[in-house]
Amino acid sequence: MKDKISKIGIFIYDPEGNLGKFLSVEAICSKLSGLHFASTVSSSVRDEGLRDDFEEFVKKNKLSAAVIAGYSSRSNEKIFKNSFKKAGLNPYALAFINLGEAIVICGKKVKILDRAVQLIVRAARWIENQGPIETQKILLNRKVLVLGGGIAGIETALTLAGGGLDVVLVEGGQDLGGEIAAIEGLQDFLGDKIRALKKEEKIKIISSSRLANTGGHAGGFIVKIEGKDESVLEVGAIVVAVGYESIVPIEELGENFNSRVIGQRDFEKRLSSNDVPGRICFLTDLVDEDLKVQTQALLRQALAVKKEFDSDVICLCKDLKVSFDGGEELYKRAREAGVLFFKYVEKPGIKVLNNVVEVSLINEDYPHEEMVFEADLLVVGEKAAPRKGFEELAKLLSVNLDSNGFFQEDNVKILPTKSSKRGVFFVGGCRLPQNINETLTEARATAQEILSFLSKGEIELDLTSAKINSDRCVLCLTCVRTCPHGAIVVDQKEETAKVIPISCQSCGICASECPVMAIELPLYTNAKVMGQLVNSMAGEVG
Amino acid sequence: MSSRNVAVIGGGIAGISAAIALADMGSLVYIIERDTQTGGHAAGFACKATEKCNKCSACVADELILKVFQYPEIRILTGSEVMSFSGKPDNFRLQISRAAKEESLFEEVELKVGAMVVATGFMPFDAEAKKEYGYKKYKNVITALDLERSLRLTGKIAKPTDGSTPKKIAFFQCVGSRDESIGKGYCSKVCCPYALRLSKLIKSETPESDITIFYMDVQPAGKGFYELRKSCEGLGIRFVRNLPSKVYGYVNSDFLQVKSINADTGEVILDEFDLIVLSVGLSPQNDAKFLADTLGIDQDGHGFYRAKGELLNCSSNPGIFLAGACQGPKSIEESMAHGKAAAAEVGKMLRK
Ligand SMILES: Cc1cc2nc3c(=O)[nH]c(=O)nc-3n(C[C@H](O)[C@H](O)[C@H](O)COP(=O)(O)OP(=O)(O)OC[C@H]3O[C@@H](n4cnc5c(N)ncnc54)[C@H](O)[C@@H]3O)c2cc1C
Ligand code: SF4
Ligand code: SF4
Ligand code: SF4
Numbered sequence: 001m002k003d004k005i006s007k008i009g010i011f012i013y014d015p016e017g018n019l020g021k022f023l024s025v026e027a028i029c030s031k032l033s034g035l036h037f038a039s040t041v042s043s044s045v046r047d048e049g050l051r052d053d054f055e056e057f058v059k060k061n062k063l064s065a066a067v068i069a070g071y072s073s074r075s076n077e078k079i080f081k082n083s084f085k086k087a088g089l090n091p092y093a094l095a096f097i098n099l100g101e102a103i104v105i106c107g108k109k110v111k112i113l114d115r116a117v118q119l120i121v122r123a124a125r126w127i128e129n130q131g132p133i134e135t136q137k138i139l140l141n142r143k144v145l146v147l148g149g150g151i152a153g154i155e156t157a158l159t160l161a162g163g164g165l166d167v168v169l170v171e172g173g174q175d176l177g178g179e180i181a182a183i184e185g186l187q188d189f190l191g192d193k194i195r196a197l198k199k200e201e202k203i204k205i206i207s208s209s210r211l212a213n214t215g216g217h218a219g220g221f222i223v224k225i226e227g228k229d230e231s232v233l234e235v236g237a238i239v240v241a242v243g244y245e246s247i248v249p250i251e252e253l254g255e256n257f258n259s260r261v262i263g264q265r266d267f268e269k270r271l272s273s274n275d276v277p278g279r280i281c282f283l284t285d286l287v288d289e290d291l292k293v294q295t296q297a298l299l300r301q302a303l304a305v306k307k308e309f310d311s312d313v314i315c316l317c318k319d320l321k322v323s324f325d326g327g328e329e330l331y332k333r334a335r336e337a338g339v340l341f342f343k344y345v346e347k348p349g350i351k352v353l354n355n356v357v358e359v360s361l362i363n364e365d366y367p368h369e370e371m372v373f374e375a376d377l378l379v380v381g382e383k384a385a386p387r388k389g390f391e392e393l394a395k396l397l398s399v400n401l402d403s404n405g406f407f408q409e410d411n412v413k414i415l416p417t418k419s420s421k422r423g424v425f426f427v428g429g430c431r432l433p434q435n436i437n438e439t440l441t442e443a444r445a446t447a448q449e450i451l452s453f454l455s456k457g458e459i460e461l462d463l464t465s466a467k468i469n470s471d472r473c474v475l476c477l478t479c480v481r482t483c484p485h486g487a488i489v490v491d492q493k494e495e496t497a498k499v500i501p502i503s504c505q506s507c508g509i510c511a512s513e514c515p516v517m518a519i520e521l522p523l524y525t526n527a528k529v530m531g532q533l534v535n536s537m538a539g540e541v542g
Numbered sequence: 543m544s545s546r547n548v549a550v551i552g553g554g555i556a557g558i559s560a561a562i563a564l565a566d567m568g569s570l571v572y573i574i575e576r577d578t579q580t581g582g583h584a585a586g587f588a589c590k591a592t593e594k595c596n597k598c599s600a601c602v603a604d605e606l607i608l609k610v611f612q613y614p615e616i617r618i619l620t621g622s623e624v625m626s627f628s629g630k631p632d633n634f635r636l637q638i639s640r641a642a643k644e645e646s647l648f649e650e651v652e653l654k655v656g657a658m659v660v661a662t663g664f665m666p667f668d669a670e671a672k673k674e675y676g677y678k679k680y681k682n683v684i685t686a687l688d689l690e691r692s693l694r695l696t697g698k699i700a701k702p703t704d705g706s707t708p709k710k711i712a713f714f715q716c717v718g719s720r721d722e723s724i725g726k727g728y729c730s731k732v733c734c735p736y737a738l739r740l741s742k743l744i745k746s747e748t749p750e751s752d753i754t755i756f757y758m759d760v761q762p763a764g765k766g767f768y769e770l771r772k773s774c775e776g777l778g779i780r781f782v783r784n785l786p787s788k789v790y791g792y793v794n795s796d797f798l799q800v801k802s803i804n805a806d807t808g809e810v811i812l813d814e815f816d817l818i819v820l821s822v823g824l825s826p827q828n829d830a831k832f833l834a835d836t837l838g839i840d841q842d843g844h845g846f847y848r849a850k851g852e853l854l855n856c857s858s859n860p861g862i863f864l865a866g867a868c869q870g871p872k873s874i875e876e877s878m879a880h881g882k883a884a885a886a887e888v889g890k891m892l893r894k
């Protein structure tokens with residue numbers, strides 16, 4: 001890689017011909033005097049074509065830096081960076097500009113041209129002196145810690161082992177299986193899974209134990225497990241699959257909670273012991289509008305009651321949340337079997353008289369008429385609640401809980417099971433209670449994400465992470481507290497804060513918060529930012 | 543080692559996610575995509591951010607489509623389709639017909655792979671089949687897909703008749719879903735969330751617009767979705783629990799009248815709108831049966847590819863795995879997870 005930039009390329013891509021409507025490339029180039037550059041326009045619609053055009057342009061002009069200007073905001077950054085890497089060039093000597101934005105902001109043609117030129121010149125100056133970024137090889141431990149032996153944890157562990165990684169599965173209780181162990185129809189399925197788990201040599205199960213301490217970072221966490229025995233292990237990733245608690249929403253039911261009012265889980269037990277009365281009313285959606293687990297349980301139980309005991313069954317809910325595999329069919333079968341459904345807006349009134357429960361409901365369409373149902377038993381949908389240890393566990397792992405006390409994903413759009421801390425994942429109900437198929441898919445997808453990350457056993461990192469100048473650091477701990485990704489630790493020996501490169505996401509928050517300006521990001525060094533300010537104050541064009 | 547090679551049929555979000563995960567694990571992957579581009583349906587959606595991101599996942603699709611080009615181990619065969627297929631797991635042979643460089647010519651390619659992932663996605667329900675709503679007959683009746691595309695391309699919502707901004711807008715939910723009368727006895731999962739996000743976007747950009755959503759039930763869609771629903775209500779978007787029975791209009795005119803019947807009272811309600819958006823559901827691909835027959839995999843009662851048991855990635859034919867909406871309605875987020883999960887299953891099989 002050369003130190004001095006010889007020629008900067010100006011690569012303009014305009015697949016839809018939008019730029020042409022506003023400005024000509026010749027006009028831009030004629031104004032760029034003083035810069036040593038080459039330019040070209042690509043109108044390739046397809047990404048492959050764009051890549052080919054760019055690679056040819058780089059080769060022909062022997063470029064070592066380039067400004068890429070396009071019309072759309074769709075960032076093709078990766079394509080260009082990859083081509084640069086392939087050619088043995090510094091991928092950080094590339095700058096990207098969205099000219100479309102300039103056009104929208106400016107409106108007038110002359111101004112548009114000025115603005116476009118200004119942006120290109122500024123970008124060219126920015127990359128002109130961008131040195132290469134160092135890389136660092138980091139070894140990755142190919143063992144994974146899974147916390148929780150419910151179906152989410154089991155499926156994650158099985159998939160990880162199936163992909164060749166070692167797994168340590170830590171369960172807090174005695175038995176494996178978690179929540180679904182209580183559902184009759186899923187016994188065989190669960191039994192098969194647990195058997196497979198126990199047979200798998202790559203999986204070590206530690207029951208009646210918990211995570212007591214963590215240190216290190218993705219690829220090399222040091223974890224301490226406490227229980228019957230104590231052990232310290234090194235693992236490459238941690239999966240939190242500790243489930244949730246279902247509780248009867250007593251607050252929402254008020255003083256009406258008594259033995260004639262029970263939760264869905266208790267009713268499951270009554271179903272298996274054939275203790276089912278003649279008139280049953282189900283009531284769901286008192287809480288947890290975002291969940292559909294209640295509806296699935298409701299439909300399954302209502303149908304079972306109708307079929308096996310031929311009781312009168314009435315279901316009251318806000319919405320029939322049938323958006324799960326087979327949901328609508330289940331709903332249809334329940335209706336055909338004679339289960340009655342009513343939807344409510346205002347919470348129904350509940351009265352418990354001697355031997356009956358009276359439920360009254362305002363029908364949306366007859367606001368003045370009240371409907372009253374009598375039942376021997378009222379089964380209410382449970383609400384999902386975080387378990388007691390969540391806060392402590394979140395602290396141990398330096399990850400966040402959401403406003404309801406469940407584990408908070410980092411970015412729901414990408415892989416919702418990723419936490420804000422690299423290498424830590426949340427699977428299953430401890431993040432969001434879902435139906436079994438969804439949980440299984442999530443578990444396998446997460447395991448695959450970890451396989452992709454750890455399988456090679458090492459990773460080459462571009463060191464674009466923040467750097468702390470240990471001579472300046474006064475150990476005020478501001479950065480340790482403000483880093484959203486738990487990437488900064490204190491080095492006691494050297495008396496300085498330190499960034500863990502593999503955990504850092506280069507967000508820059510620490511750099512802006514440090515009171516003594518001890519932190520810099522290699523792509524935005526203080527010197528460079530200052531230079532840019534001076535340039536823009538002096539006016540860059542003409 | 544051709545037995546470690548994998549063919550992914552369909553280059554939508556699910557197929558791309560599977561391919562990337564497989565490439566990470568050291569497989570050579572062929573994406574066999576019928577279209578000229580990868581990305582599938584999700585590549586055509588608009589960003590639905592208002593004052594903040596509304597988590598529709600459309601931008602993630604854009605990112606993924608770019609990411610796949612970083613992988614030299616992924617060969618993308620666009621303009622390609624599977625013509626025939628033979629062999630056993632670890633040793634499949636596929637005959638591919640591929641559009642050649644010169645137009646209107648096709649070339650045949652043979653691939654040898656160890657496993658396959660089917661990720662052929664869905665077709666939006668053909669709204670013309672619901673005759674009473676007058677799609678294609680009345681210009682101002684459009685589908686949500688039409689709306690997505692025009693928002694993506696122009697950033698605006700407009701009446702197709704004269705390009706003006708519609709004031710009164712109706713969304714009809716469950717068009718082509720939860721409807722036994724047309725053989726669609728399933729919920730499409732994604733149309734509640736997309737309709738709410740679209741209407742929130744429109745209402746935020748043009749607060750004077752008057753939006754009504756005709757629906758049966760609002761489905762949940764992950765963490766925080768109920769908040770989104772509340773914010774829609776807060777903005778003044780009207781939710782009417784009732785699906786319209788008919789749209790009246792005059793060809794080449796703006797005038798649209800919506801008839802709905804209150805199921806409980808029997809009362810007939812007539813209301814006028816400038817624009818009607820049909821929230822079309824997800825149907826199986828038109829040629830889903832052809833591929834099912836070619837590959838020897840089963841379809842379910844609705845025409846989606848049948849998954850075995852609780853593990854939604856295994857087709858009825860060993861060595862062939864399923865990913866994304868071809869197995870049943872899924873959101874972008876779910877399709878990505880399903881794609882990755884399929885890759886995990888393939889990996890497990892190939893390691894043995
Ligand atoms: C109007 C509308 C709006 C939506 N909005 C959202 C939203 O906001 N958020 C969200 O999460 N989801 C949304 N969805 C759902 C989203 O479209 C799907 O989740 C997603 O597209 C599914 O991805 P897929 O890869 O499974 O299928 P697809 O996107 O359908 O991709 C399948 C690919 O396979 C190819 N293919 C098909 N058959 C063959 C064959 N025989 N051989 C080769 N290739 C083949 C196709 O060309 C296509 O590229 C919306 C859906 C609709 C209809
Ligand atoms: S904020 Fe700055 S001074 Fe304070 S600990 Fe961090 S690096 Fe050191
Ligand atoms: S740049 Fe962001 S992620 Fe990296 S250490 Fe600083 S605050 Fe943390
Ligand atoms: S998820 Fe949707 S709303 Fe959010 S930024 Fe991406 S495209 Fe926009």
Ligand code: SF4
Pocket residue numbers: 323715716717719720728729730731732733734735758759760761821823
């Ligand atoms: S998601 Fe909503 S609109 Fe779509 S089929 Fe289900 S209930 Fe109907």
